[in-house]
Amino acid sequence: MAAKAHILIIDDDANTLASLARAFRLAGHEATVCDNAARAAELAKAQRFDLILSDVVMPGRDGIALLEDLKNGGVASPVVMMSGQATIEMAVRATRLGAIDFLEKPISTDKLLLTVENAVRLTRLEEENRDLKQRLGRHHIVWASAAMREVMAQVEHVAASETRVCIRGETGTGKELIARTLHEKSTRRDEPFVSLNCAAIPAELMESELFGHEKGSFTGAAARHIGKFELAHRGTLFLDEIGDMPLAMQAKLLRVLEEGEIERVGGGSPFAVDVRVVVATHRNLEEQVKQGTFREDLYHRVFVFPIMLPPLRERREDIRVLAEHFVRQLSEQNHWKPKAFSAEAIAALEAYAWPGNVRELRNVIERVLLYATGETIEAATVQRALPQGVARGAAVGGNGAAAASAEGTLAQRVECFERETLLAELKRNRNHMTNTAKALGLERSHLYKKCQQLGIDLRAIRHTE
Numbered sequence: 001m002a003a004k005a006h007i008l009i010i011d012d013d014a015n016t017l018a019s020l021a022r023a024f025r026l027a028g029h030e031a032t033v034c035d036n037a038a039r040a041a042e043l044a045k046a047q048r049f050d051l052i053l054s055d056v057v058m059p060g061r062d063g064i065a066l067l068e069d070l071k072n073g074g075v076a077s078p079v080v081m082m083s084g085q086a087t088i089e090m091a092v093r094a095t096r097l098g099a100i101d102f103l104e105k106p107i108s109t110d111k112l113l114l115t116v117e118n119a120v121r122l123t124r125l126e127e128e129n130r131d132l133k134q135r136l137g138r139h140h141i142v143w144a145s146a147a148m149r150e151v152m153a154q155v156e157h158v159a160a161s162e163t164r165v166c167i168r169g170e171t172g173t174g175k176e177l178i179a180r181t182l183h184e185k186s187t188r189r190d191e192p193f194v195s196l197n198c199a200a201i202p203a204e205l206m207e208s209e210l211f212g213h214e215k216g217s218f219t220g221a222a223a224r225h226i227g228k229f230e231l232a233h234r235g236t237l238f239l240d241e242i243g244d245m246p247l248a249m250q251a252k253l254l255r256v257l258e259e260g261e262i263e264r265v266g267g268g269s270p271f272a273v274d275v276r277v278v279v280a281t282h283r284n285l286e287e288q289v290k291q292g293t294f295r296e297d298l299y300h301r302v303f304v305f306p307i308m309l310p311p312l313r314e315r316r317e318d319i320r321v322l323a324e325h326f327v328r329q330l331s332e333q334n335h336w337k338p339k340a341f342s343a344e345a346i347a348a349l350e351a352y353a354w355p356g357n358v359r360e361l362r363n364v365i366e367r368v369l370l371y372a373t374g375e376t377i378e379a380a381t382v383q384r385a386l387p388q389g390v391a392r393g394a395a396v397g398g399n400g401a402a403a404a405s406a407e408g409t410l411a412q413r414v415e416c417f418e419r420e421t422l423l424a425e426l427k428r429n430r431n432h433m434t435n436t437a438k439a440l441g442l443e444r445s446h447l448y449k450k451c452q453q454l455g456i457d458l459r460a461i462r463h464t465e
Contacts, residue, residue: 005050005120006030010040012058023109037061041069049077051119056083064094071098078119082107141177142325145315158305159185166302167280169309172359175280176240182278183236191235196228199244206249208265217266229262232275243283243294254298312354319350322358326365339372344379351453352386353414419454
């Protein structure tokens with residue numbers, strides 16, 4: 001059998017333990033033996049076993065009680081029960097508690113080894129499936145807003161081409177997810193997707209990271225290093241935060257984009273690479289060109305098809321679906337029981353300005369799940385998980401004056417600005433909700449929701465239709 005397993009064997013009979021351990025070890029497996037349920041529970045919770053094989057009838061706590069303890073304690077290892085005094089009721093109960101098989105003693109060695117092989121294969125298939133779901137979940141774009149509908153339409157339009165794409169947006173908006181989606185929808189989908197954050201690489205190492213180096217080409221180059229361009233051959237190279245790339249490297253990158261060839265540091269001659277380059281930045285490249293910190297010729301090479309990712313505060317319709325997605329993802333990843341949001345909790349999430357965008361939302365949802373105690377996530381739990389000092393909007397009195405201050409954190413200032421803008425537009429349109437919504441580019445239902453989020457008491461404002 002190719003897959004070797006670590007097996008925990010529990011039986012009060014020393015001869016049984018010795019014979020089973022010997023059979024497993026002869027087959028190439030590792031066996032740990034234990035003669036009582038209490039010690040077995042400690043071992044199973046302290047380390048990971050590929051399979052737990054337990055007798056049912058033992059002095060003190062029996063195997064069924066041990067099985068129940070393991071499952072309640074979150075032990076994920078598959079459990080096979082065995083007994084020389086088996087009954088149908090005993091087997092049914094063990095299966096209901098989560099045992100994957102029930103063997104009757106005496107057990108033939110061939111049957112035992114086949115059971116182990118099947119259990120290990122099943123466990124590893126489940127792990128691979130879980131890992132695959134997590135990877136797909138991490139790279140899955142979730143949206144409900146019209147703004148993201150437009151972005152995804154642009155992605156669909158340009159993905160199948162070889163056009164160079166520049167993804168723009170604030171930090172945390174999901175620029176790498178868009179780049180991955182472009183790759184997965186392109187003709188290069190079966191080839192590598194390689195990413196490099198230009199802001200995270202020291203200037204002196206940037207050339208080696210991009211193009212690679214030969215052994216001995218500089219101090220510390222103990223072996224040949226393959227660069228990102230070479231790794232991405234026939235696939236896609238994503239250069240994140242390209243606005244932070246040093247000017248000297250910008251010239252070398254431009255040459256590669258023009259000629260389609262790279263040369264390793266210390267290498268003898270250039271060689272061709274076939275790579276689609278997608279870039280992203282949160283900076284204003286046009287302003288950088290004017291200031292001389294970004295090459296104009298490189299700008300025109302990479303800025304062929306721009307995709308602008310709106311910040312989360314401008315697509316609040318996405319907050320609910322993203323929050324629910326992160327709850328599912330994090331719950332599965334951490335083996336937590338999924339929870340649902342109350343309407344008030346969602347309103348609290350939607351009322352926050354999210355200066356850190358989707359990345360910040362995911363972090364807050366993880367804190368929410370750690371803080372939440374019941375099956376439903378309440379607004380108080382959301383408020384606790386949000387950054388300290390975030391003030392909720394005060395109600396607006398009959399004179400229509402906003403009570404919030406323009407001082408404080410970025411989130412507080414954004415809320416204050418939104419509140420004052422809404423009040424001004426309501427006043428300009430004589431409190432006519434339809435005209436106000438139209439002037440602000442909102443649906444009437446969204447305008448009502450926005451007023452509620454910002455603490456604007458519409459009952460105190462005589463509005464017309």
